[in-house]
Amino acid sequence: MTGDESASGGGAEPADTAATGRAGLRDGATTVLPILVGVIPFGFIIGLTAVQIGLGPEGAVLFSVVIYAGAAQLAALNLLGAGASLPVVVGTALVINVRFLLYSASLAPHLAELSRRQRLLGAYLLTDQAYAVSVVRFRERLDPRSRWRYYLGAGLAMWFTWQVSTVVGAVGGGAVPESVPLGFAVPLAFLALLVPNVTDRPTIVAALVSGVVAVAASPLGNGALPVAAVSGVVAGGALGLWRGRR
Amino acid sequence: MTSTPVLAAVLVGLGTVALRGSFLVFADRLAELPPRVHEVLRMIPPAALAALVTPALLRPDGQLAPLGPEALAGLAALVVAWRTRSLLATILVGMAAVVGLQLLLS
Numbered sequence: 001m002t003g004d005e006s007a008s009g010g011g012a013e014p015a016d017t018a019a020t021g022r023a024g025l026r027d028g029a030t031t032v033l034p035i036l037v038g039v040i041p042f043g044f045i046i047g048l049t050a051v052q053i054g055l056g057p058e059g060a061v062l063f064s065v066v067i068y069a070g071a072a073q074l075a076a077l078n079l080l081g082a083g084a085s086l087p088v089v090v091g092t093a094l095v096i097n098v099r100f101l102l103y104s105a106s107l108a109p110h111l112a113e114l115s116r117r118q119r120l121l122g123a124y125l126l127t128d129q130a131y132a133v134s135v136v137r138f139r140e141r142l143d144p145r146s147r148w149r150y151y152l153g154a155g156l157a158m159w160f161t162w163q164v165s166t167v168v169g170a171v172g173g174g175a176v177p178e179s180v181p182l183g184f185a186v187p188l189a190f191l192a193l194l195v196p197n198v199t200d201r202p203t204i205v206a207a208l209v210s211g212v213v214a215v216a217a218s219p220l221g222n223g224a225l226p227v228a229a230v231s232g233v234v235a236g237g238a239l240g241l242w243r244g245r246r
Numbered sequence: 247m248t249s250t251p252v253l254a255a256v257l258v259g260l261g262t263v264a265l266r267g268s269f270l271v272f273a274d275r276l277a278e279l280p281p282r283v284h285e286v287l288r289m290i291p292p293a294a295l296a297a298l299v300t301p302a303l304l305r306p307d308g309q310l311a312p313l314g315p316e317a318l319a320g321l322a323a324l325v326v327a328w329r330t331r332s333l334l335a336t337i338l339v340g341m342a343a344v345v346g347l348q349l350l351l352s
Contacts, residue, residue, distance in 0.1 A: 034334050055251055062252065066259035076258055080251050093258040099294055100265040106290040108273035116271065123267035128298060135291045184316065184344050185337050187302035188323050192336035194295035195327040202285075203292045210293035211300035215310070218301040225297050232293025237286035244285060 024146055028133070028153025035129045036157060038185025039070075040165045046073050047169025053081035060170035064163055069127065072096045075221075098226040102233070103131040110134075111151070113144035122148075125155030127162075132193040139196070202243065206236025315347035 043064075050060035055077075063073045072093040079089045103126055111119055134151045142150070198207050210232025217224035303320035304312055311317060323340030330336070 031333070034337050037337075059251060062255050066255045067262055068259075069262055072258060072262065076254055080254060086250055086254055086257075089254045090257045090261065093254075094261045094265070097258075097262045097265050100262065101268050102290045102294055104266055104269040106287055108269040109284075109287075111270060112273035114273075116274075119270045119273060120267060123270045124263060126266040126270070128294075132291075132295060181341075181344060181348075184302070184319075185341060187299045187320070188337045188340035189333060190295050190298045191303075191320060191323055191340070192327045192331075192333045194292060194299060195324070196331060197291040197295060202289065206289040207292040207296040211296035214297035215300045215304045218305050219308075224301070228297035229290070229294045232296060233286065233289040236289035236293060240285040240289065241282060244282070 021149055024149025025153035025156070028137075028150040028155070029157035031133045031137070031150075032129055032154040032157050035133070035186065035189040036161045038183055038189060039129065039158070039161055041183045042070050042186065043162050043165025044169035046070060046077065047166035047171075049074065049077045049081070050166075051170050053077055055080075057167065057170040060166050061163070064166040067093070068124070068159070068162065069093075069097055069100075070162070071225075092223075095223050095226065099128075099229055100126055102226075102229060103128075106135060107131065107138075107151075110138045110147055111144070114148055118148060122151060122155070125152070125159060127155070127158055128190070129158050130155040132190060136193055136196050202236040202240035204236075205239050206232040208232075209235040315344050315351055318347055319343035 046064070047057070047060040050063060051057065055063075063077065067073050067076070075096055076089050076093040079092060104123065107122075107126070111122055114122070130151065133154050134147075137150055138147060194207060198204055210228045213231045214224055214228035217227055220227070299320070303317050304310060304314075306314060306316040319340050322343045323336050326332070326339045327336040
């Protein structure tokens with residue numbers, strides 16, 4: 001997996017073989033795997049919800065392929081089921097997805113050397129899960145192609161898992177055992193990915209402020225997440241800039 | 247399917263791709279980031295990840311439960327994450343802890 005340092009500036013890539021490409025993809029896919037275990041029940045529920053509000057399995061597939069964002073899909077489906085108007089449904093789902101703006105800004109410097117087509121595909125595949133494992137891996141020194149393969153491997157593994165689990169939920173529905181809280185694996189995975197990102201006082205403040213605001217604001221529903229994240233970024237960023245000025 | 251859900255899916259999908267692509271698509275034009283901007287961008291991972299974690303641990307069913315099974319299991323998982331830096335170990339310990347604590351506390 002190492003020894004592939006030739007393509008540092010996006011030029012020729014003679015030492016690049018199909019084997020190193022596959023290894024990079026596999027690396028990303030296997031790292032995201034433990035999180036995917038927790039994603040499956042979430043996909044189930046969303047597939048089931050689509051059928052329950054009368055969209056059928058084809059509606060579940062449409063939502064999962066076109067939107068491809070669990071929390072936004074669930075909110076949109078619930079609102080549609082409750083008879084909400086189109087602007088309310090679209091507005092709520094997009095507010096939930098504002099966090100992708102932050103992820104996009106955070107990943108952009110790491111993926112800047114890729115072609116525009118790769119970055120468009122990367123944008124479509126951007127999820128909490130793919131972002132979280134990639135941003136941790138990108139702290140290491142990697143050439144742009146290795147970064148892309150890792151990201152693509154994690155992103156595709158997540159995409160297929162999401163599509164299959166929503167279809168299974170839509171078709172098979174209702175047979176999820178309640179005794180094992182598999183969904184709890186998702187916050188645990190994010191916790192494990194949070195720790196390496198907390199390296200100094202500004203990042204501690206960013207995590208603490210965001211975490212506290214997220215808990216305090218959670219009665220507001222899914223809109224709490226972007227509010228919390230932005231509060232954390234502002235607080236941590238302000239401290240970092242102030243410390244840098246002295 | 248009537249037209250409203252289809253339209254909703256398409257509009258949300260387009261808006262979401264725009265949000266996801268916002269900075270990524272123009273990344274080549276902002277490759278040279280000023281250090282001050284980098285200092286702020288650096289805060290995104292800890293802030294976003296913390297916001298995804300804390301409500302699930304402290305408000306698992308909507309009510310504040312700082313000593314509930316999820317919060318205590320999360321604390322155990324935090325210690326494991328800190329010590330091992332292992333994703334799998336963190337998930338395994340956290341899952342075992344939450345299942346055990348739910349049995350104990352119910």
